[in-house]
Amino acid sequence: MVDNVDIEILKILNRNSRVTLKELGDQVHMSSPALAERIRKLEDQNVIKKYSIEVNPEKLGFVRPVFINVQITNPNHEKYLDFVAENRNFMLHHYRTTGNSNYLIEGAFQSTEELDNFLSKLSNFATYDVTDVVHFFF
Structure with missing residues (x-):
């Protein structure tokens, strides 16, 4: 189940999928290991399907x-x-x-x-x- 913290993580990743775990953790007030586990779960649940680039x-x-x-x-x-x-x-x-x-x-x-x-x-x-x-x- 996706919660408000997951939504905030997804918003940040959507703006910049190359953000470091430290930078992302600072923004959502989580440690890097806890954040990495949340992201892994979002990937496993197919909420995050892929990471991509947008070109001009x-x-x-x-x-x-x-x-x-x-x-x-x-x-x-x-x-x-x-x-x-x-x-x-x-x-x-x-x-x-x-x-x-x-x-x-x-x-x-x-x-x-x-x-x-x-x-x-x-x-x-x-x-x-x-x-x-x-x-x-x-």
Whole structure:
């Protein structure tokens, strides 16, 4: 069972998963061994599923951020999902959705030409609507 201390630990780890046990312990008023045991339990319970990094796509040259609402034209989504797997490097996130679209892609491309090529290939599996991102708020 997750308690208020666990929630505070998760909030801090969510902001900075590389925080040291000492720094984290100072913030939640726990010793490093006690804190390490709490984190291990959160991992064992699959509350903490993984540790990851968040990159700034613009710093990597991906200056065309977009959201793409995808409507699958074929009831079999397998070919579309294969396409997604093959083009994973263009996607920050990929969601299964409800409503007018089946999926939402949060993508980032290095150029308009790269985005156009991606959309041309996507049109073999689906129709789509693209929303350009004007500004990132990190």
